[in-house]
Amino acid sequence: MCKGPDSCTVSSKAADVEEEEQLDRRIEQALECPCVDELKAGPCGELFVTTFTCYHKSRAEPKGCDCLTVSLAFADCLRRHPEVLDDLHKADEGLALPSAAR
Template sequence: MSYCKEDGKDQVIFATKEDMGEPSKAIINIQEDPEDEQPGLILPNGDINWECPCLGGMATGPCGVQFREAFSCFHYSTAEPKGSDCYEAFLTMQECMSNYPELYPASKGPSSGDSPELSELAASKDESFGLDAGDVRDAKAEAEPTRAQS
């Protein structure tokens, strides 16, 4: 025979094997208020929720337009690999962000520890712009200030 025990605000119900052999007659009241549910980054209809706190203000900052264009391009991309057709949009966003280093600190570029796929994608993009690895190295060397050895 089952019994119920009050434990503060909770009720603990002890059931026997016989009680568990029958279908439950418990009524569970779930109160769902659609207004309380916060949508995620992607809305139920597949659109991007630009007001999602997960974006951290990126969609509304000084480079918000460029961010939204690049992110939309990636989200709706049907290219293989996904987003490979969005290089220009991400480059434009990166250029904008470089104008606001206090808001968008520069991150380290691809390192030797990164995946070979990432390095391969970067190399393929350089090739698509008519650059080979030597050109990229030369351009980086020209852009970096030289330091005197002591």
């Protein structure tokens, strides 16, 4: 319960910090997924992590528009290193669903 404007601000800041910490934990867990290991380990790994994190932390509308610079840098890195996507496509081929399941 708010007892005045100052207590509301403090509560709001505490809630914002908690929300930010939860978001950081979710991002960290997502980045631990083996499905992104190749992207993280490759030549564009640091940009991938930065882009992924920026997008998920974005509060802009439309979501992620404030991540344009880093997203373009990541896309440029992928263009300079096409083997990254080739390797991912090859890995995906092994995960393809049988035609009956499609």
